[in-house]
Amino acid sequence: MFFCLNLFFFFFFFFFFFFFLGLYFYEYDTYFFFEWFFFFLNSCGFSLIFYFDWISCTFMSFVFLISGCVLFYSLGYMSGDLNLVRFYFIVYLFIFSMVLFILMPDLLCLLLGWDGLGLVSFCLVIYYNNISSLISGILTLYMNRLGDVFLLLSIGWCLNYGSWHYMFYISFFDDDYYLIIYLVLLSSFTKSAQFPFSIWLPAAMSAPTPVSSLVHSSTLVTSGIYLLIRFNYFLIYFDTYFLMVISLITMFLSGLGACLENDLKKIIAFSTLSQLGFMFFVLSFGSLILCYLHLLIHAIFKSLLFLCCGVFIHSFIGNQDIRFMGGVVNQFPYISTMFFVSLICLCGFPFFSGFYSKDFILELIFLKEMSFTFFFFFCLSVSLTIFYSFRLIYYLFYSSSYYFPFLSVNYNFYMVGSLFTLFTFCVFGGSFIFWLFEDEFFFIVEFEFSVLPLFFFFFFFFFSFIFKISWFYLNYFYFYFFGSMFFMNFFSSNIFLGRFFGFVNLSYKLIDFGWLEYFTFGLLKLNFNWLSYFFDKFILNLFKIYMLSFFFFFFFFFFF
Template sequence: MLMQFKIHKQASMLMWMLFMLMAPLSIYMLLINKTTLIEWVLFNISTTPIMMTIIIDPVGTLFSSAVLLISANVLQFSTSYMKDDKFIDRFTVLVLLFVLSMNLLIFLPHLMMLLLGWDGLGLVSFILVIYYQNPKSLAAGMITALTNRIGDVMLLLSIAWTLNQGHWNIIHMWETGMFTWQSAAILLAAMTKSAQMPFSSWLPAAMAAPTPVSALVHSSTLVTAGVFLLIRFYPFLSSTTWFNQLLLLIAVSTTTMAGLSAMTECDMKKIIALSTLSQLGMMMAAMGLGMVSLAYFHMITHALFKALLFICAGTLIHSHMHSQDLRWMGNMTTQMPTTTSCFMLANMSLCGAPFMSGFYSKDMIVESSIFYQHNSIMLIIILFTVSLTSFYTMRFSLTTIWGPSNCGPFMHLEESLQLITPMLILSSMSIISGSALIWMMPMNQEPMTMLTSMKIMPMIMVILGLLTAWYMSTQRIKLAPMMMLIPMTHYASCLMWFLVPLSSQFTMKVPMYISHNYLKSLDQSWLETLGGQGMTSSSFMASNSMMKMFNTGPVNFLMMSSILMLMTLTLL
């Protein structure tokens, strides 16, 4: 008897094969720095051709390689994490569909064809978020889907407004009468997908998905789709006068909100999700400051170390009976040495420790924002958010790695090969990818002559954040009354500046109230009386009363049938 084909065992190998094909192509494209367009006409609407366009350029091929590398490791990790799941094959197919949608988004620069990847991402991410099929994941899935629908509608509107150009190719856009509206629609679409303010609440909610989904979807692919769209559209969008300033304001407010919220969060996955939100804000801020190459560079390096961080967190969650609470963990150093090492490498890269991959991209963004003349308030907030990142990272590490163990005595902590291999591969990428890409990427970064104080300012802020977190954790009792003086700040931080109740409960309360009243007054009252159910019950009552009035005999039955038939014919 032939063994049943198990797709979850072969999926990781498939991704590795595709990565081996894509990696040499991306290196070649980076070295020659040329863009190739392949177009063929599907059909014509009067004189407007609807074309299938494929773009092969350094930006797309490198990002696709990163996506394939991360998905290969995540699928290998999921074979251990999801091994008790009956429907692991279905889960694997959904993840593969997600990777396909992401690659469609990368390689199709045609606005109409782009919808295939864009809508595919939204639909598959919704199915993956509700994967556990409980009320919490369904609520999270609905917030995710409805928020992303706003972006989908905006993209459809931009397609309609691009009609007067006679084509939908992203690269060949020019200014028309609807130019401002197009820019606003594309910006809104990118903001919803990348969870910028005020659409931020769906990203931490989407952590209801399984951890492999969070590692792939909510760290490196889905959330960076909005940033990638803006990078593709940037030459067209940046000619709008208000675009850069508005993008910078939104990005800085997002990264500050995410950093402050991560300081008070106790759910491990939500802290990493808020950290992703903070880094997305940093990418958007870089783009708002006109540094597109640096934003793209940070997007690639961030994808690699954030996937590693999620896999390490997933290993800890898996060992603690799927509990995500930080306060239940501790003393990982002695029990899980490989996980601890990779976890610290990912955290160092996130903070921007020297010579890690995050350092090359993040430090360069902060240095460039200091060097070029920009709004000083924005610069101060960006530096403040750098210290916030190191603050919540230190708090996270102190609780899980160096703190005392708070879990039960019968926890079985193990590191299997399926868990260790992806961690080691991604941690090596977290170390070398930054320095490798800075040599290979075709960036026109001009030399910056800076004072020593300006140069070391990002590192000073990182060290300041680390020391503050260390002090506050060790002197917790002394600082607790200071924190409780303004309780509203604590609630605002826990609820992401009240974005969670404002964007979900507040918006759903009135429609829910109206629909509930509609159900009670129409569906369960008047429509039941006047509809089929009411007519049936009234005819039953009439026939029963007539049967009671007369003697039950065959003649009476015939008489009643003929009367009812005559009544029906009269009504008709």
């Protein structure tokens, strides 16, 4: 325990160190570039690169902050776990992979951290040894490996240029380079769970709640966005219409899924999907700084949201269904306050941390020229965020708990301490970050445009009451259709993975339990038994062997 406490303060030290280092780099517009060269092979240089600028340092500082809070929280949440040491070592391996991914602007070296993130994510998803965790882990692993395939193809194509340092080719464009940009886009879609690779993120909620807070809300899923921010100048000269369409589809489908889901962790996973699509939509307009600052702020309040959910799940004896919860505001006033603040940060309530980045982004969208269809679905997706947030507040705070009259209400020091740390950054972090880093944007938008998402929310809210949104629950097809992101889980898992494992099962029955085993292993076993019996009888008769060897050697030396 003392080792973990020391590591907690160690992570906090690195948070402040890298944050102020990034602030120094930002103010003086400088960076450090370290290269360790190994060798040349076929005119391709192999080297190890570390790149320190204000983006990498601030992102790494927030990774250390959230990691320290989650590890401190885990001392209370997983105190009775028998494999706690293994859990901590896997989390440390994840943090190490994340640091490698952040600091290496080279596709070949970046693959170390990129592949490590996918592997450690699989190990954390299957941490609870049951069949549900195994299925979710296999789906997570296959989706991440698909992204690794796209990244490996881009690495192979970079052999044409003699180097994998993509930052050296910012001013170099030809028709072949568009293939690398498409491959990097697809790999970032798989890691950040964009359409049509988005179903693995809700499935990954089988992992422990601290893992969901660290890995599947703030660090791993944002690695695809961070990769595209690193490829920023390539995206400016690239047709981003494709990126805009994919991000809008992800926002809309995940918003509908969150409105119809009853699992608490899956609702927040759909919320993370919606925010990731929101960031990709901002990236399609070329607003890299706004997207990056929203990424940092979103990491803070989404981690707080997951950790508050962990307290509720821990107290409701492992239950995650929001229909069985209720009245938590009376039983957990402090945790409920933090949960409510993180939710209104998600909605972009004025003067909380989520407001500063989200309001700037909304004003940017209002000033941009786009089709009315895109504008309508974007505002509708933003209003869906407000809708499922208030749905969560209604179920958890104002409904009654009929099913669990006996709750384990226990305020653990480690859990509350980490929550309070994140809560402080959640309240003051947005204004502090924009005060320090944002000095390029100043928008003036009319009042009618500023309240447009609120109008969409009330329109959808009253629409749901008029047409009785319980109709979705009564009609199972529509409920499953919208709740599963248009049957995304079936098309992602049942078709591909189901067919694959069905073929493996068929091969197992035909080969291992079929005639092929008899004709291969059975006949070989029979022949080897006969040969071993023959040699056994041959070797034990020593006098016969002596006489035969004597006549053999005599005949050989006499005639040859």
